[in-house]
Amino acid sequence: MSVYDAIVVGAGVEGSSAAYHLSKNGKRTLLLEQFPLPHSRGSSHGQSRITRKSYGKDEFYTDMMMEAFPLWEQLEKESGTSLYRQTSLLLVSGPSDRNVEETQHALQTRNIPHQIIPSGRELKEKFPNLEYPDNYRFLLDYSGGLLYADRAVKAFQNEFKRNGGILKDGEPMLNIYPGDIITVRTTEGEYRTHNLVLCPGPWAPKVLEKIGLNPPLKPIKVIACYWKEKTPGEHGSSRFPTIIHCGGDIYALPAYEYPGLFKLALHSGPESNPDHRDAVDDGWILEKVQKYVATHLPSLEPVPSVKENCMYTLTPDSNPIIDTHPKWKNIAFGVGFSGDGFKLAPVVGKLLCELVTGRTPSYSLEPFRLGRFSKSRL
Numbered sequence: 001m002s003v004y005d006a007i008v009v010g011a012g013v014e015g016s017s018a019a020y021h022l023s024k025n026g027k028r029t030l031l032l033e034q035f036p037l038p039h040s041r042g043s044s045h046g047q048s049r050i051t052r053k054s055y056g057k058d059e060f061y062t063d064m065m066m067e068a069f070p071l072w073e074q075l076e077k078e079s080g081t082s083l084y085r086q087t088s089l090l091l092v093s094g095p096s097d098r099n100v101e102e103t104q105h106a107l108q109t110r111n112i113p114h115q116i117i118p119s120g121r122e123l124k125e126k127f128p129n130l131e132y133p134d135n136y137r138f139l140l141d142y143s144g145g146l147l148y149a150d151r152a153v154k155a156f157q158n159e160f161k162r163n164g165g166i167l168k169d170g171e172p173m174l175n176i177y178p179g180d181i182i183t184v185r186t187t188e189g190e191y192r193t194h195n196l197v198l199c200p201g202p203w204a205p206k207v208l209e210k211i212g213l214n215p216p217l218k219p220i221k222v223i224a225c226y227w228k229e230k231t232p233g234e235h236g237s238s239r240f241p242t243i244i245h246c247g248g249d250i251y252a253l254p255a256y257e258y259p260g261l262f263k264l265a266l267h268s269g270p271e272s273n274p275d276h277r278d279a280v281d282d283g284w285i286l287e288k289v290q291k292y293v294a295t296h297l298p299s300l301e302p303v304p305s306v307k308e309n310c311m312y313t314l315t316p317d318s319n320p321i322i323d324t325h326p327k328w329k330n331i332a333f334g335v336g337f338s339g340d341g342f343k344l345a346p347v348v349g350k351l352l353c354e355l356v357t358g359r360t361p362s363y364s365l366e367p368f369r370l371g372r373f374s375k376s377r378l
Ligand SMILES: Cc1cc2nc3c(=O)[nH]c(=O)nc-3n(C[C@H](O)[C@H](O)[C@H](O)COP(=O)(O)OP(=O)(O)OC[C@H]3O[C@@H](n4cnc5c(N)ncnc54)[C@H](O)[C@@H]3O)c2cc1C
Pocket: 009, 010, 011, 012, 013, 014, 015, 032, 033, 034, 035, 041, 042, 043, 044, 045, 048, 049, 050, 051, 171, 172, 173, 174, 199, 200, 201, 202, 203, 207, 222, 223, 224, 310, 311, 312, 334, 335, 337, 338, 339, 340, 341, 342, 343, 344
């Protein structure tokens, strides 16, 4: 049996990006996916995600996004596919929330173009459909926009295959036998590899357990809701920004996926096993988002026209775990993206590739280490 340079488990956006970087670096790589592709059971499906350079106190994300933007552009060029639409991102802060000030610091110190809108009244002059109290503050990050999610995942996979990578879907990984040469058992047989990268999304607890790891990961079910505009054409991407309101746990994207339907959802949900995602009680989510729409976006119909289910995998500090196994350095993983990992995928894939090929990681891994959750540090 021949030995691969690398096997990647999970063909969501993170695993597909890692596989793409490995193949680009000349590594003979196998990408394994449990479901026939494309599928809608994990975290990467759907047509759009928010991208931005603005992050609050965790400024290292702004640095990573400054590299992610050109890496996305490179993937656009290589694949001949458009993956990004600029809309600007509107960050909303209530009176007791310092997110706008913290983000402004990160953007100002890096000369990233942005605008502060100091009151709800001034916001309404710019975006007449948005109703926020006068004591709210806002930041407009001009880099913000949409990533075309399904297309982006497909572009990583296509370029991976074009570089000689092998993608096997509909083939779940069942077990891992670590060592200098790792054996990976699937429903179809066994493969051997020098390096293994695990990006199993919400199935991470089940997969990491196979190599003796049990980090504090919590898969949750989230619901993307789509709201019909009362006046057609008012909430499209040429007129409307993407929105993040951290204090309200809300994000929103202009009408794009379904013409005339604005996407607005809660950045939270009930704990859920991804194998039984839709069996949990989620009525309270709808109550919360309906209240938000009625208060802040009365230009939308009060009940969502379409609801789509998806999964997040949360960590206690909302930062992902990107690291190698404490004992087997040839096994790396990228898990726990906490509902915020799509835009970062080109950099995450690059980091995972650096980790298993023994190169110095391009960014400090301190915020992402597995060890930050060890008992002595909690
Ligand atoms: C509704 C929603 C909105 C979001 N909005 C944003 C946003 O605006 N901006 C942003 O940056 N991020 C956003 N995110 C988060 C982002 O989409 C996720 O962080 C990202 O998609 C995670 O990708 P992943 O590859 O880790 O996981 P997944 O996409 O779940 O991929 C994991 C893959 O591993 C496979 N797998 C698991 N176990 C096995 C096994 N044993 N064998 C083989 N294959 C296996 C799974 O089938 C799956 O395909 C959003 C997420 C959701 C759900």
